[in-house]
Amino acid sequence: MSTLAIPASRLDLDRALFMVGAWALALVWLLPLAYAVWTAIHPAAFETRFEPFAPLTLENFVRAWNAAPFARYFVNTILLVTMILTAQLILCSLAAFAFARFEFPGKNTLFALVLVQLMVMPDILLVRNYATMGSLGLIDTILAIGLPYFASGFAIFLLRQTFKTVPRELDEAARVEGCSWPGLLWRVYVPLAKPTMLAFGLVSISHHWNNFIWPLIITSSVETRPLTVGLSIFATTDSGIEWSIITAATLITSAPLLIGFLLFQRQFVQSFMRAGIK
Amino acid sequence: MKHALKGFLASTTVLAAMSQAAWAVDLEFYFPVAVGGSAAETIEGLTEAYMAENPDVSIEAIYTGSYADTTTRAITASRGGNPPQLAILLSVDMFTMIDEDLVLPWDDFLTEEEMEDWVGGFYPAFMRNSQTGGQTWGIPFQRSTPVLYWNKEAFAAAGLDPETPPATWQEMVEFGEALTIRDDSGTVTQWGVRIPSSGFPSWLFTGLVASAGQDGLANDAGTEVYFDTPEVIGALEYLVALANEHEVMEPGILDWGATPRAFMDGNAAMVWTTTGNLTNIRTNAPFDFGVGMLPANERPGAPTGGGNFYLFQGSSDEQLAAAVDFVQWATAPEQAAEWSIATGYVAPRADTWESERMQAYAQEVPGALVAREQLAHAVPELSTFEGPRITQIINDAIAAAIVGDMTPAEAMADAQDAADAILAVYR
Numbered sequence: 213m214s215t216l217a218i219p220a221s222r223l224d225l226d227r228a229l230f231m232v233g234a235w236a237l238a239l240v241w242l243l244p245l246a247y248a249v250w251t252a253i254h255p256a257a258f259e260t261r262f263e264p265f266a267p268l269t270l271e272n273f274v275r276a277w278n279a280a281p282f283a284r285y286f287v288n289t290i291l292l293v294t295m296i297l298t299a300q301l302i303l304c305s306l307a308a309f310a311f312a313r314f315e316f317p318g319k320n321t322l323f324a325l326v327l328v329q330l331m332v333m334p335d336i337l338l339v340r341n342y343a344t345m346g347s348l349g350l351i352d353t354i355l356a357i358g359l360p361y362f363a364s365g366f367a368i369f370l371l372r373q374t375f376k377t378v379p380r381e382l383d384e385a386a387r388v389e390g391c392s393w394p395g396l397l398w399r400v401y402v403p404l405a406k407p408t409m410l411a412f413g414l415v416s417i418s419h420h421w422n423n424f425i426w427p428l429i430i431t432s433s434v435e436t437r438p439l440t441v442g443l444s445i446f447a448t449t450d451s452g453i454e455w456s457i458i459t460a461a462t463l464i465t466s467a468p469l470l471i472g473f474l475l476f477q478r479q480f481v482q483s484f485m486r487a488g489i490k
Numbered sequence: 491m492k493h494a495l496k497g498f499l500a501s502t503t504v505l506a507a508m509s510q511a512a513w514a515v516d517l518e519f520y521f522p523v524a525v526g527g528s529a530a531e532t533i534e535g536l537t538e539a540y541m542a543e544n545p546d547v548s549i550e551a552i553y554t555g556s557y558a559d560t561t562t563r564a565i566t567a568s569r570g571g572n573p574p575q576l577a578i579l580l581s582v583d584m585f586t587m588i589d590e591d592l593v594l595p596w597d598d599f600l601t602e603e604e605m606e607d608w609v610g611g612f613y614p615a616f617m618r619n620s621q622t623g624g625q626t627w628g629i630p631f632q633r634s635t636p637v638l639y640w641n642k643e644a645f646a647a648a649g650l651d652p653e654t655p656p657a658t659w660q661e662m663v664e665f666g667e668a669l670t671i672r673d674d675s676g677t678v679t680q681w682g683v684r685i686p687s688s689g690f691p692s693w694l695f696t697g698l699v700a701s702a703g704q705d706g707l708a709n710d711a712g713t714e715v716y717f718d719t720p721e722v723i724g725a726l727e728y729l730v731a732l733a734n735e736h737e738v739m740e741p742g743i744l745d746w747g748a749t750p751r752a753f754m755d756g757n758a759a760m761v762w763t764t765t766g767n768l769t770n771i772r773t774n775a776p777f778d779f780g781v782g783m784l785p786a787n788e789r790p791g792a793p794t795g796g797g798n799f800y801l802f803q804g805s806s807d808e809q810l811a812a813a814v815d816f817v818q819w820a821t822a823p824e825q826a827a828e829w830s831i832a833t834g835y836v837a838p839r840a841d842t843w844e845s846e847r848m849q850a851y852a853q854e855v856p857g858a859l860v861a862r863e864q865l866a867h868a869v870p871e872l873s874t875f876e877g878p879r880i881t882q883i884i885n886d887a888i889a890a891a892i893v894g895d896m897t898p899a900e901a902m903a904d905a906q907d908a909a910d911a912i913l914a915v916y917r
Contacts, residue, residue, distance in 0.1 A: 257754075260748075260751055449747065451770050
């Protein structure tokens, strides 16, 4: 009951501080985006000058869109993130289920090995992964961009922890009813792990949407390359950066993610809170 | 699934066999893009034109990001057993590529006559970053050099002759003082000069070092650096004094990428940046501007920069012969002129400048000629073994002196020690 003892003025102060902090953080987050929007819809001359009535233009978007085959890159990126997420959810649910509910020899060692994956920077494996893709004959395919990420250690770990929180009673009740192992996973565990899966899906999609160096290295043609490779042609260090074009291109390529996040914001935040990822 | 995969593999094998029957030689060629405009399209256009003339050669020109990304990809693909035949990488990556044992010297694939006429036809300033140990490792292609751009309107407003850029360090300070404009509250609305210090600080700094009278920052073997000489320290003291003592340059670290914009917005009346910016500034500057050589001190001087063609190990003799032929074609006057005009890079051969197209271009854009004239005074860009680490060391030292953490002499002495420790094993 101590909260009742706090005088109202102090509560107000707390609240005010909280609001100021939240707004400050939100502004810091929003500023680059606001700059991007401002620069993208004005002619290049207003890149570093703020005039409220500067002429508006969509020309930057047109020029950016025409500078690279972005339509094809969009298709590739969407195919890529969908493929990776689907494969990750299937493979990692199965693995996590085994780690959470089965007993088998070497289980802890194997799980430790999975955790080791979390500590290895993917960039270290560029050459090894390239050689593997080469021996599989997969160089310059969308499958090759995704394959190294299918068995995600992070997803296995996350789902195993979630599956472990599922009450044994539910598990046993389903088994008494004659449910098979796959049925148990599908009907009991997966529905209960949905918030975790949604949260992981967001992390996975945004990571692979933005991934650059591995796709650049393993692909060579327009048919396989993702958006980030298209975006990189605007990083023109030798000739001075045209901010209006680069911001327009950035908005084009990140628009689906931004819009998706704004639309499903409530669900994302809730699932993050439930899954406990930050 | 398995069937589908098998079918897919089979069909690609058939395709590969078919393409081999149709094309005698397949080449892969990695290129970075570091300039705006349609550089990628120009390169693809060039390879297509070459294939039209040589139907037995098929060249796949693959855009591979920035210079750093291209180097990463070339090393990864070579290690992964799938090297390209050709790649354009930074000329200063020569020692790294030799050290990694991934590239071949061009000498082995050229006759004596070609060595003399073709390799000998490039400006010597560009070849200094392309040859070492008596062998040629790079063929200059997208090369640049820094120049001084000045705002003629601002010069006229400050009572200076709008047609004359500063010729010496002393003049740059004097002009800068006349050009720096403060409003009533003392805030600067126009700075005299801007030498950017992020991005490639060591590159522009080499320009100061060259004018101070030192022939670059490293020896030609890539095993020694000269960071703590009086010339280098004097150059750094001058750079620091521009902001602190003379107050003609904005203090702090000045961004490379924002420099053309600062010039075009009238924030700085003189800027140092690459010739690669010429097209951008010509199209977007709302005022008349001039392009001049970097001001001299002991002597005029500037570094060269940019990318070379490299030839990779692990290819068949036919592929290498075709690759050499393609590069000879691409650097011939007509193609080199097209490339230079489209991108703003300096054409690296005298015969290109003599071609009609280039003459017409030089007439239209006299600024383009300044870069070529400056080549007579050019020194090599910093290039050593462990290049990226050594460059980082001097960049950090320059930054430390600019922000005032260390005096120029201290910063450079530290940098020399750190670089010596790394390079000792190569001596």
